[in-house]
Amino acid sequence: MTIRISLVHFLNSAPLGWGFLHGPFKEGFEVIPSAPSVCADQLAKGEADIGLIPSVEYQRIPNLAIIPGISISSFEKIRSLLLIKPKGKKEIRSVALDTSSRTTAALTKILLFETRGLRPEFVPHSPDLDVMLDRCDAALLIGDAALQVNPDDYDTIDLVEEWNSRWKKPFVCAVWACRKGVGLPQDIIKIFHSAKEWGLQNIPEIAASYAKQLNLSIKFLEDYLKYNINFDLGPEHIEGLREFHSLAEKHGLISTLRSLEFIS
Secondary structure (H helix, E strand, O other), X not given: OOEEEEXXXXXXXXXXXXXXXXXXXXXXXXXXXXXXXXXXXXXXOOOOOEEEEEHHHHHOOOOEEEEEEEEEEEOOOOOOEEEEEOOOOOOOOEEEEEOOOXXXXXXXXXXXXXXXXXXXXXXXXXXXXXXXXXXXXXXXXEHHHHHOOOHHHOEEEXXXXXXXXXXXXXXXXXXXXXXXXXXXXXXXXXXHHHHHHHHHHOHHHHHHHHHHHHOOOHHHHHHHHHHHOEEEEOHHHHHHHHHHHHHHHHOOOOOOOOOOOEOO
């Protein structure tokens, strides 16, 4: 049986998928590179068996279980989830939301209200910063598009830095989740943890590959993967994820709140 994996195609996810794409875990797996929002849709529709999904989507897609111990998270500043304004603009009456995002779109809405008391108009938009800022006062960009923004050119808010400042917990951006009832190998957890470790050992290679695509320095991308992104899912992460889900329910961004369930 070939297991279909929906993998986010951004740099921040590459260490988790590199072993399935280029390493020792290619056999038995078909990798579908996608935007985070598309990963969630593919898993929901049964087009993938396992997906690296936005963490908020765990609450929206029924009958999922999480692979334990692995996530895309950050403890302080993430650099790739940015709310961007032109320099000097004070009011935020409208925000263009990167349509690649669902977790960060929810986080933006939560933070703007909880920290500033704002409920601006939110406009879904493809990730084109110039056009987004022509249409709205501020723009949410995530992933590789955010990494390519020079923060000196704009007023920027690092959304995870803002989250951590307020709630003192790591922010979990994405988790590996699978549909219940899908036949998976008994050692699936071990496979995914081994793939993660293999990817982390190959960060220099990953950074060199993406540096060409993004026209950014290898050193910058290596530091990003080593120091801005955390790939674990321990007790602190789970606490932060539960806090985020509770806030999402409070703000009407999910309909019901259910407990986290993990593959055993």
